[in-house]
Amino acid sequence: MSPGYEGVYVVGAGQTKYEKRTEKTVQRLIWEATDLALRSAGLGFKDVDGLGVTAFTLGPDNVTTMTEHMGISCRWLFQGLYGGASGISGMLQAARAIQHGDAEVVVIVAADAFDVASHMSMNRNPGQHDYMGPWGYGAANGIFAMHTRLYMKEFGATPEDFGRLCVAQRENAMLNPNALLRSRMTMDDYLNARQVADPLRLYDCVLPCCGADAVVLVSEAVASRLSVPKLRILGGGEMHNYPAEDIFGFSAGWELFRDRMWSTAGVGPEDMDFVQLYDDYPVMEFVQLEGMGFAPRGGAGELVRKKGGTVRDALPINTGGGQLSAGQCGASGGMIGVYEAVTQLRHEAGDRQVPGAKVGAVSGYGQVSYGRGLSASACVLGRE
Amino acid sequence: MSNDATKPMPRINAINRPFFAACNDSELRLQRCLAPGCGKHVYFPRVCCPHCGGGDLEWVAVSGRGTIRTHTFVRRPQHPSFFPDAPYHVLAVTLEEGPLMYSRLAGDVPEDADLIGKAVRVVFSQEAPGQKLPFFELA
Numbered sequence: 135m136s137p138g139y140e141g142v143y144v145v146g147a148g149q150t151k152y153e154k155r156t157e158k159t160v161q162r163l164i165w166e167a168t169d170l171a172l173r174s175a176g177l178g179f180k181d182v183d184g185l186g187v188t189a190f191t192l193g194p195d196n197v198t199t200m201t202e203h204m205g206i207s208c209r210w211l212f213q214g215l216y217g218g219a220s221g222i223s224g225m226l227q228a229a230r231a232i233q234h235g236d237a238e239v240v241v242i243v244a245a246d247a248f249d250v251a252s253h254m255s256m257n258r259n260p261g262q263h264d265y266m267g268p269w270g271y272g273a274a275n276g277i278f279a280m281h282t283r284l285y286m287k288e289f290g291a292t293p294e295d296f297g298r299l300c301v302a303q304r305e306n307a308m309l310n311p312n313a314l315l316r317s318r319m320t321m322d323d324y325l326n327a328r329q330v331a332d333p334l335r336l337y338d339c340v341l342p343c344c345g346a347d348a349v350v351l352v353s354e355a356v357a358s359r360l361s362v363p364k365l366r367i368l369g370g371g372e373m374h375n376y377p378a379e380d381i382f383g384f385s386a387g388w389e390l391f392r393d394r395m396w397s398t399a400g401v402g403p404e405d406m407d408f409v410q411l412y413d414d415y416p417v418m419e420f421v422q423l424e425g426m427g428f429a430p431r432g433g434a435g436e437l438v439r440k441k442g443g444t445v446r447d448a449l450p451i452n453t454g455g456g457q458l459s460a461g462q463c464g465a466s467g468g469m470i471g472v473y474e475a476v477t478q479l480r481h482e483a484g485d486r487q488v489p490g491a492k493v494g495a496v497s498g499y500g501q502v503s504y505g506r507g508l509s510a511s512a513c514v515l516g517r518e
Numbered sequence: 519m520s521n522d523a524t525k526p527m528p529r530i531n532a533i534n535r536p537f538f539a540a541c542n543d544s545e546l547r548l549q550r551c552l553a554p555g556c557g558k559h560v561y562f563p564r565v566c567c568p569h570c571g572g573g574d575l576e577w578v579a580v581s582g583r584g585t586i587r588t589h590t591f592v593r594r595p596q597h598p599s600f601f602p603d604a605p606y607h608v609l610a611v612t613l614e615e616g617p618l619m620y621s622r623l624a625g626d627v628p629e630d631a632d633l634i635g636k637a638v639r640v641v642f643s644q645e646a647p648g649q650k651l652p653f654f655e656l657a
Contacts, residue, residue: 260562263526263528263529264529264562265528265620267528268525268526268645269621270592270596270597270600270603270604270622271596271608271620272595272608275594276596276608279592280588280589280590280610284587284634329593330593330594331590331591331592331593331608332591332593332629332630333590334590378568381610382588382610382618505610505620
């Protein structure tokens with residue numbers, strides 16, 4: 135068994151209002167989510183000695199200038215360069231730092247002030263900008279349309295298979311006051327939506343928005359002074375650029391670290407009260423369910439058919455609606471699942487609470503380059 | 519910054535200049551690794567061989583033939599400059615020499631065509647003043 139994350143506690147989480155557009159700067163959103171997370175833990179800014187920030191629209195500011203901005207002195211910093219895998223990656227790295235005494239109170243936050251226009255005009259890495267962009271590839275929609283088409287051909291998946299998950303997440307979003315898309319969506323609504331990049335339709339694609347999510351991790355000594363539910367990271371892992379030589383292999387590395395993650399955690403997929411997936415597109419949720427071992431390869435569609443996905447089903451998936459229905463605040467898309475998992479495990483999820491939730495999994499995915507996301511991450515969180 | 523009418527073109531640099539220059543000569547040239555025992559073709563342009571880590575690469579002409587690994591019919595491009603062209607098929611082509619190249623389909627093909635596994639060959643399209651790009655047509 136691999137070394138676990140003993141002595142590290144997740145004691146707070148914060149999420150700003152999600153908005154289609156905002157006058158707020160990304161720095162303000164980072165502060166807001168940090169403030170909310172610290173308050174939920176019963177801590178203040180002067181307690182913080184570690185900070186991790188991920189935000190596409192933050193430059194030329196960065197995590198270091200954000201410590202200056204917020205007036206906190208830190209001895210541990212992390213800047214997420216792994217897109218939507220960054221939040222969990224930052225938590226796992228922060229946990230190691232806390233275990234070794236390099237920090238005691240770490241905030242991991244992600245934010246973006248993204249509207250559709252700024253999403254379209256963002257400065258992209260060479261893989262996309264130079265070797266896909268000039269051909270009019272359709273940005274992420276075009277990339278994941280190609281993955282979706284190949285997945286459907288190889289495994290016989292149907293539009294209804296993806297639609298079932300999108301409809302279930304919308305039902306969850308209807309119970310989440312902070313979700314941007316809260317009107318009921320039927321399978322017909324999903325199937326008849328405008329086509330974007332075949333086979334993707336409108337509701338396969340996230341709504342870019344503005345907002346931020348944050349969590350607080352602390353040492354055992356700090357946790358013992360706090361009167362909040364204590365959550366632990368039971369296991370986790372990350373992988374980058376896997377497999378190096380196959381862009382369309384329906385993998386980003388979860389299957390490489392899942393055995394280590396589950397054995398460290400001492401639980402398996404069948405024990406999860408919920409799973410929060412990185413849902414930039416439903417096909418990637420299928421790949422994550424299969425990569426983490428919830429379903430065999432090609433079997434995610436059947437899993438969702440049998441186990442649902444709403445908070446009342448056997449396997450609740452993206453219990454706040456996910457990015458597909460709550461919205462994708464840029465890099466914060468890698469933290470919405472973390473926020474939601476912590477909120478569920480603290481039993482503070484209101485109408486969408488999974489009754490008695492004690493343990494759940496969260497995955498991240500990102501840094502889309504030459505036709506795929508390069509970074510995968512996941513962790514298992516549990517309530518003591 | 520480009521205006522809406524100008525297609526976003528590649529940022530030409532010391533790594534990729536031979537590729538885009540060859541395109542303007544209507545020739546598809548890729549890097550190939552010179553390491554003994556490797557010899558693999560490389561795309562997109564790299565500073566080293568991503569197959570073996572070797573640092574010696576040469577530029578060689580390739581066949582321009584390949585098969586479609588997957589594709590999509592883009593109705594809403596990422597940039598307004600492509601709106602007049604849309605909708606169109608975007609392709610991921612596995613070149614005969616190994617690497618995967620994203621491109622567009624040349625020629626009229628029904629929007630709902632299943633193109634996975636279809637053979638294609640390269641053609642060149644003048645996509646911006648001063649820059650031809652490789653497209654592919656069904657072979």
